[in-house]
Amino acid sequence: MASPFPLPDPMRRALDLAYAAQQAGEVPIGAVVTLGGRIIGEGENRNRRDKDPTAHAEMVAIREASRRIGDFRLTGCDLWVTLEPCPMCAGAISHARIARLYYAVSDPKGGALEQGPRLFAQPQCLHRPEVYGGLAEAEASALLRGFFAARR
Amino acid sequence: MASPFPLPDPMRRALDLAYAAQQAGEVPIGAVVTLGGRIIGEGENRNRRDKDPTAHAEMVAIREASRRIGDFRLTGCDLWVTLEPCPMCAGAISHARIARLYYAVSDPKGGALEQGPRLFAQPQCLHRPEVYGGLAEAEASALLRGFFAARR
Numbered sequence: 316m317a318s319p320f321p322l323p324d325p326m327r328r329a330l331d332l333a334y335a336a337q338q339a340g341e342v343p344i345g346a347v348v349t350l351g352g353r354i355i356g357e358g359e360n361r362n363r364r365d366k367d368p369t370a371h372a373e374m375v376a377i378r379e380a381s382r383r384i385g386d387f388r389l390t391g392c393d394l395w396v397t398l399e400p401c402p403m404c405a406g407a408i409s410h411a412r413i414a415r416l417y418y419a420v421s422d423p424k425g426g427a428l429e430q431g432p433r434l435f436a437q438p439q440c441l442h443r444p445e446v447y448g449g450l451a452e453a454e455a456s457a458l459l460r461g462f463f464a465a466r467r
Numbered sequence: 468m469a470s471p472f473p474l475p476d477p478m479r480r481a482l483d484l485a486y487a488a489q490q491a492g493e494v495p496i497g498a499v500v501t502l503g504g505r506i507i508g509e510g511e512n513r514n515r516r517d518k519d520p521t522a523h524a525e526m527v528a529i530r531e532a533s534r535r536i537g538d539f540r541l542t543g544c545d546l547w548v549t550l551e552p553c554p555m556c557a558g559a560i561s562h563a564r565i566a567r568l569y570y571a572v573s574d575p576k577g578g579a580l581e582q583g584p585r586l587f588a589q590p591q592c593l594h595r596p597e598v599y600g601g602l603a604e605a606e607a608s609a610l611l612r613g614f615f616a617a618r619r
Contacts, residue, residue, distance in 0.1 A: 332473055345551055357473045362539045365539070366533050366534060366535055366537050366538055366539050367519065367533050367539055368529060368540065368559060368564075369529060369530055369559050369561040369562070370539070373523055377520060378521055381519050381520055382519070387515060387517070387518050387519055391522070401562075402554050402555070402558035402579070403555050403556075403558025403561075404555075404584055405554065405555075405558075406554035406555025406556070406558060406559070407521050407615040409521040409554075410553075410555060411520035411521075422569075425593075427554070427558075427584075429589070431590075432585075432586055432591075433584075434554055434555070434584055438583075439577060441577075442557045462529055
C-alpha cells in the first residue's frame, strides 16, 4: 500500500540515482548520505563502469561523504537507499556509524537485515543504526522488476 | 600450534602489509589477491589515512585487482588475509567471486565466517569461496595483540 505522505527528498534523490544507474546499464539502485538534512554524499551502482565489485550505491555514497567531511566515521549521518542493503553494505553502514538507515523496499534474495544473516541483530554488531524500511516500495520494486525483465 | 610447513609467499606478503599498516597507525591487517600464483592486488587497512570506513585490507586489495584485470569479477582469483574477514569484506569476497580464501587467524569478535552471521553458510549466499583458516595464527595474533595493547 502506498504511503499517503510525500516521499522525503533524499529518498526521491536516491530513486533518481537508481534511474540513472539503469540508464547506464547498471543494477538500478541509488543511495544518498545526509547530515542535518543536507546531502553530503551520493552514489549509484557502478560495478560495471568502475570494474569494482565493491561499487554498490551505498558504498559509493558512504565513501564520498567520508571524503567530504574528512572522517572515516559518519557519526550523526543518515543513509537513504532504494533497496535493503546486502551484507557488504550493511557492514559498511555499521563501520561508518550511520545513525539512521532508510530504505525503499526489502530484498528477499540478498537483503542482510530483515532476512538471511540479520546483521544488525547479531550480538557481534558494534554499531546498529535506527532502521526504517518500506518507504517507497512501489517505485523501487517497479524499477528493479523492469531492469531484470529486460535482461531475460 | 605452529605449522611445520613454511608460510606461502602471499600470506608472508599479507603479514608484511599488516606490519606496514601498524607502522602507519592503522589496525594491522594486510591482504593480497593472487591469480595463478601471481599477486595482482594488495592492500592494508587504510581507514584513517584515506578517511574511508570501507578501506579494510581485503577491500583495498580486491579493488586494486579488479582495476588491474579490468573486470568486477575476480573469477579464479584467491585472497589471502591476516584476519578472518568481517561481514563487509566477506560480502565483497562473495560479490567478487573469489575462488579460494586463506586467512591467518580467526576473529572471535568481528569475524563473519566461523562465528556470528556465518555468511558463507547462509542460503542467500550466491558465491562461496573455498575457505582455509588458521594459516599463521601465531604471527597474526601477536601483531594484533601488540597493536591493541599499545593503544590501551
